[in-house]
Amino acid sequence: MKENVIYWSKYFIPTTKEIPAGTEAASHQLLLRAGLVNMLTSGVYSYLPLGLRVLRRVEDIIREEMNRAGACEVFLPCLQPIELWQTTKRDEALKEIMIRFKDNRGREMCLGPTHEEVITALVKDYVQSYRQLPVTLYQIQTKFRDELRTRFGIVRANEFMMKDAYSFDRDETGLKKNYQLMYEAYEKVFQRCGLKVVIVKADSGAMGGDVSHEFLVIAPIGEDHVLQCDACHFAMGSSMSTEQAACPQCQNGKLQKQIAIELGHVFQLGTKYTDALKVVFLDEDGQQKPIIMGCYGIGVSRLVAAIIETNRDDAGIVWPREVAPFDVEILLVQDDPQLTPLAQSYAQQLQEVGLKVLVDDRLESPGRKFKDADLIGIPYRIILGKRTLQEGKVEVKDRKTLATTMFTKNDLIKEFLKIWKATC
Ligand SMILES: Nc1ncnc2c1ncn2[C@@H]1O[C@H](COP(=O)(O)OP(=O)(O)O)[C@@H](O)[C@H]1O
Ligand SMILES: [Mg+2]
Ligand SMILES: [Zn+2]
Structure with a gap:
């Protein structure tokens, strides 16, 4: 979209010289000092014009790659009835991070920390036949999580932007195909955002045998770790306990533990949610079968922080071309x-x-x-x-x-x- 030339004197870019108190991450300091965001209270941020422009550009890259992969954009509500969460028992499982309350009509509600339940209920309303499958839906929407320890500004916030996508398939083969499409779309998104990600097979222990991958960026801050080879840069998850093991990819490299920020997560869910919500379709063979799901998340606002964390010098931010304000x-x-x-x-x-x-x-x-x-x-x-x-x-x-x-x-x-x- 073509837009008018913008004159700083009539715009709103409140830059500051001082390093804001109580900030440990360079990206957090730069976000505040460059007038990109403003903190309302711990874990809750406003986006100012410059920050919003970057956020919108990142969103547009994600939209382009999601649409290219065949996903359709929707917009789901933040406000959700607890009853829905009781069907999957996640009202209990996510109790710690869920912001819930009773509204004036006495309904038990929450502000969505994620949207698997909502999207599964929505698909149940419409999809009955194999002819309507596969379908992948996504949205870019605010999520609310009552994180006890918010950290590094918008890296871990209580209110943040996420792109979440959900695929619905007839069978495992379909799921694998959609998973691959999303995996490749993620690689494109991060590359276009100027980020070198490492992709690791995530620990699927608690979730059962399902396949899952995390997309991380190695940075001075973060709450995750990866093992990276000091010679060939091959990387893997850090669930392995040996801290200085040999690299499986090259002769003389050693694996070093590195701090990383998790930016994206893709997951082959299977029928966990469709079983709980009894979402079935009539297959070609006349059988009723549960729909098979995948889910795919990107922390959109966290991505902005990660871009700054990995693209800066002593004087300030060095925006990668495609996301610059x-x-x-x-x-x-x-x-x-x-x-x-x-x-x-x-x-x-x-x-x-x-x-x-x-x-x-x-x-x-x-x-x-x-x-x-x-x-x-x-x-x-x-x-x-x-x-x-x-x-x-x-x-x-x-x-x-x-x-x-x-x-x-x-x-x-x-x-x-x-x-x-x-x-x-
Ligand atoms: N509190 C948060 N603040 C900002 N971004 C978040 C937060 N929690 C999760 N995200 C982002 O959303 C993506 C998908 O979320 P998910 O995998 O459900 O989170 P988690 O790994 O914390 O359970 C994460 O990869 C991360 O980029
Ligand atoms: Mg995750
Ligand atoms: Zn190596």
């Missing part, structure tokens, strides 16, 4: 009648070819503007200063490599678009 920042060094129309003209031309442009036209010191630009981490910066412009030059800075290049004023757009396309 803007593509280009045009920075006006001075408030000058010569610079303003040029900035507007550049911005207009970039916007017309589909780039998202932020113009820093604030009446702030150049030092502050440069620091803020590093902090918010837009991939490219076009710097308009009086001195360079007297020589007919404009500077372009790459946020990632920190390389700067001078271009003549009239060639700027043409030359910049060359760089832009070359680094796609």
